[in-house]
Amino acid sequence: MRGIDVFAIFNFYQSNNSxxxxxxxxxxxxxxxxxxxxxxxxxxxxRALKDxxxxxxxxxxxxxxxxxxxxxxxxxxxxxxxxxxxNTIGIVIPEIVHHFFSTVISGIEDVAYxxxxxxxxxxxxxxxxxxxxxxxxxxxxxxxxxxxxxxxxTHEFAHFENLKENGVPVVFFDRICEQISSDRVIAxxxxxxxxxTRHLIDKGCKKIMHLAAPQHLLIGKNRKEGYCSxxxxxxxSCDDRLIVKCDTRETVFARADDIIRxxxxxxxxxxxxxxxxxxxxxxLQRNGYSIPKDIAVxxxxxxxxxxxxxxxxxxxxQKGYDIGQAAMRLLIGHIENxxxxxxYETKIFTPELVERASSQLGTEY
Amino acid sequence: MRGIDVFAIFNFYQSNNSxxxxxxxxxxxxxxxxxxxxxxxxxxxxRALKDxxxxxxxxxxxxxxxxxxxxxxxxxxxxxxxxxxxNTIGIVIPEIVHHFFSTVISGIEDVAYxxxxxxxxxxxxxxxxxxxxxxxxxxxxxxxxxxxxxxxxTHEFAHFENLKENGVPVVFFDRICEQISSDRVIAxxxxxxxxxTRHLIDKGCKKIMHLAAPQHLLIGKNRKEGYCSxxxxxxxSCDDRLIVKCDTRETVFARADDIIRxxxxxxxxxxxxxxxxxxxxxxLQRNGYSIPKDIAVxxxxxxxxxxxxxxxxxxxxQKGYDIGQAAMRLLIGHIENxxxxxxYETKIFTPELVERASSQLGTEY
DNA sequence: TAATTCGTCGCAACCGTTTGCGGTGTCGTT
DNA sequence: AACGACACCGCAAACGGTTGCGACGAATTA
Numbered sequence: 001m002r003g004i005d006v007f008a009i010f011n012f013y014q015s016n017n018s019x020x021x022x023x024x025x026x027x028x029x030x031x032x033x034x035x036x037x038x039x040x041x042x043x044x045x046x047r048a049l050k051d052x053x054x055x056x057x058x059x060x061x062x063x064x065x066x067x068x069x070x071x072x073x074x075x076x077x078x079x080x081x082x083x084x085x086x087n088t089i090g091i092v093i094p095e096i097v098h099h100f101f102s103t104v105i106s107g108i109e110d111v112a113y114x115x116x117x118x119x120x121x122x123x124x125x126x127x128x129x130x131x132x133x134x135x136x137x138x139x140x141x142x143x144x145x146x147x148x149x150x151x152x153x154t155h156e157f158a159h160f161e162n163l164k165e166n167g168v169p170v171v172f173f174d175r176i177c178e179q180i181s182s183d184r185v186i187a188x189x190x191x192x193x194x195x196x197t198r199h200l201i202d203k204g205c206k207k208i209m210h211l212a213a214p215q216h217l218l219i220g221k222n223r224k225e226g227y228c229s230x231x232x233x234x235x236x237s238c239d240d241r242l243i244v245k246c247d248t249r250e251t252v253f254a255r256a257d258d259i260i261r262x263x264x265x266x267x268x269x270x271x272x273x274x275x276x277x278x279x280x281x282x283x284l285q286r287n288g289y290s291i292p293k294d295i296a297v298x299x300x301x302x303x304x305x306x307x308x309x310x311x312x313x314x315x316x317x318q319k320g321y322d323i324g325q326a327a328m329r330l331l332i333g334h335i336e337n338x339x340x341x342x343x344y345e346t347k348i349f350t351p352e353l354v355e356r357a358s359s360q361l362g363t364e365y
Numbered sequence: 366m367r368g369i370d371v372f373a374i375f376n377f378y379q380s381n382n383s384x385x386x387x388x389x390x391x392x393x394x395x396x397x398x399x400x401x402x403x404x405x406x407x408x409x410x411x412r413a414l415k416d417x418x419x420x421x422x423x424x425x426x427x428x429x430x431x432x433x434x435x436x437x438x439x440x441x442x443x444x445x446x447x448x449x450x451x452n453t454i455g456i457v458i459p460e461i462v463h464h465f466f467s468t469v470i471s472g473i474e475d476v477a478y479x480x481x482x483x484x485x486x487x488x489x490x491x492x493x494x495x496x497x498x499x500x501x502x503x504x505x506x507x508x509x510x511x512x513x514x515x516x517x518x519t520h521e522f523a524h525f526e527n528l529k530e531n532g533v534p535v536v537f538f539d540r541i542c543e544q545i546s547s548d549r550v551i552a553x554x555x556x557x558x559x560x561x562t563r564h565l566i567d568k569g570c571k572k573i574m575h576l577a578a579p580q581h582l583l584i585g586k587n588r589k590e591g592y593c594s595x596x597x598x599x600x601x602s603c604d605d606r607l608i609v610k611c612d613t614r615e616t617v618f619a620r621a622d623d624i625i626r627x628x629x630x631x632x633x634x635x636x637x638x639x640x641x642x643x644x645x646x647x648x649l650q651r652n653g654y655s656i657p658k659d660i661a662v663x664x665x666x667x668x669x670x671x672x673x674x675x676x677x678x679x680x681x682x683q684k685g686y687d688i689g690q691a692a693m694r695l696l697i698g699h700i701e702n703x704x705x706x707x708x709y710e711t712k713i714f715t716p717e718l719v720e721r722a723s724s725q726l727g728t729e730y
Numbered sequence: 731t732a733a734t735t736c737g738t739c740g741c742a743a744c745c746g747t748t749t750g751c752g753g754t755g756t757c758g759t760t
Numbered sequence: 761a762a763c764g765a766c767a768c769c770g771c772a773a774a775c776g777g778t779t780g781c782g783a784c785g786a787a788t789t790a
Contacts, residue, residue: 026530026531026532027449027531027532028504028507028531028532030745030746030747031746031747031748032745032746032747040769040770041769041770041771042746042747042748042770043747043748043749043769043770043771043772044768044769044770046746046747046748046749047748047749047769050748052749053767054767054768054769055767055768055769056767056768056769059768059769071527071530073501073504073505074505074746074747075446075505075507075745075746075747076502076505076506076507077442077445077446077451077506077507077745077746078446078745078746078747078748078775079746079747079748080442080775081440081442081443081446081745081746081747081775081776081777082746082747082748082774082775083747083748083775084392084775086442088506095467096461096467096470096486097464097467097468099462102460102461102462103462105461105488106490109488113498118502118506120485120486121461121485121486123470123474125471133478136438137441137483139393139438140438140439140440140441141441141442141453141483142440142441142442162436165391165436166391166392166393167391167392167393249672275669275673278673304640304670305669305670305673307614308640308643308670308673308674309673309675310674310675395775395776395777396776396777396778397775397776397777405739405740406739406740406741407740407776407777407778408739408740408741408742408777408778408779409738409739409740410777411777411778411779412739412778412779415778417779418737419737419738419739420737420738420739421737421738421739424738424739439776439777440775440776440777442775442776443745443775443776443777443778444776444777444778445745446745446746446775446776446777447744447745447776447777447778448745448777448778449745
């Protein structure tokens, strides 16, 4: 008897729903809807859907097939509110357009999806204000944890402290914040720069110019020091005169005169990143220098550009994918073992040299 | 009297909170917490925080300053659950690493932030399954709307239909779905290809090769037809023999033999995208051809690669930023005027030629 | 003095889901 | 006949916030 009634309503609902679906935007169906239609309580529906032993097989069957038919999906907002667990993590990065960050994201996402987490990506465009706003929005939406790579223009850290006060686990990667104690995953910039510079020396370079990033950035500092270290290793002097401050395509062109002035006495260039290296090659080529015949060049952070450059650029690969995976694993550890131990970990990935034409000093390409 | 009491508790709470903040992760403070501490009801707190006229100035002052002190922030989940409005939109794209999509995202975000929306980005990696999962997750989290650029491998569209049934506004951009009626924002691939091909003809090319994407993709089809149209405009024949199917760096190298075989009789190349164009230039250069002296080359979709290439690549710019802005504006329109009119709009952006060295036929670079 | 108004505030319901606990009905047991 | 055991299901509270409505005291008015 009851069964017949129920299925009558069932069918009515179905046809009714599909007919109105054409005219109006139907709200997603809820457990309460199902309960009302089937004439049972929401709690029973909830339990039936998750095979709770208190529910009779018949009821389970009824509810489950009905839920299937109407394509029921639990409201994630309600679940999160009740459980205070969103299964979502936030990623805050300066710019997604950078190949390095894109690969980091891929690493993060692959681990995240595998463990049932969703990732929401925020880009700050190197803007401090945006970083503050993005982090606040993530906290407001109760993400379970956050992965951050700092903006270049961030010099205050209250918004980071704020995360800890709100109990949000955080892992910094690449652009870490020295003033905040936390888990960290970084590329070994010092060692990478040393490898790159050593390579130039091995290729026969005697006087190597360095195109450097601002020294208040860890990246800039560490890469410069790695460069100096390799020079000293080989009894070469680390001359400040050979260090030109430019770390983007634009700044290279802006300081082109300085580079050209130094070029005659130089036979190698180590640039703080690939686009700087490529821009420098172009500046030199336009001024009559041949690369790598006259001057060998090495970049940093292998992106797809390195292959496209003329000549193809020797560079050190930064292992963004691995860094992303490691960062996500660390974060999950903090989220799931709600251990309050402030035992922070730092993982370091050493870059690897990718040798191409641009560093073969003395050869024609 | 009462004031003194309250502030005593206030101060107690403060010191207590800061002391435990060191040892344990404190949950974010809620309206209920504030109500309990101040000895008033949650409703009063809620109203005080939003300057409701029913609340006395004293109470408002008390609540507001206290909320400020403890850095109260409303729980976005709770707000969304009640209002069924998340102020969040979803972006589903194949790959963020592509410069075009990155710029689209910037356009979207700038409009979104300006109108009080957050954006959550999902990349499908050109994977149909991932696209289904991502869309489902967005719906589960009750985003207010979704912007999609389809994956290459999507041939079923039930998951798109599902969005409409759930009443989620959708705008397709760039990689639109022809089978689903919806708002669309696209680049005029046909016209762009025609402009690019015309440019080669203007530069003196008589026989132009086309490196084409698969013809089941709209992009591939439209760009090829634009190419043919320009040829016919100038009484040149559109010879299928001159069309080589390759649309990535890898496929260019795979079909390098075909390209080289055709090269002697060709004086121009129009490639379906920039990386294909650049790879083709490299293949030709390695085989003794000089560009643009022997063969002029034009790409499609100006990315930063075009500047880095040797020689710098002439290409047509796709206006990703504008497309992103337009798509987001359309979406907001649908979200905020809950008009059920199925009056769908299609916005078309015509690319612009960016002339560089690679297309200056007959000249030395 | 009694009735009305106004200024302040709290109760309770709601959004969608979960879950402890208690209630009902049907057995079988003594 | 009375009891406990068990299967099955619903009530209500909770997550955090909002809001219609009613309550209460004080001040104003008739």
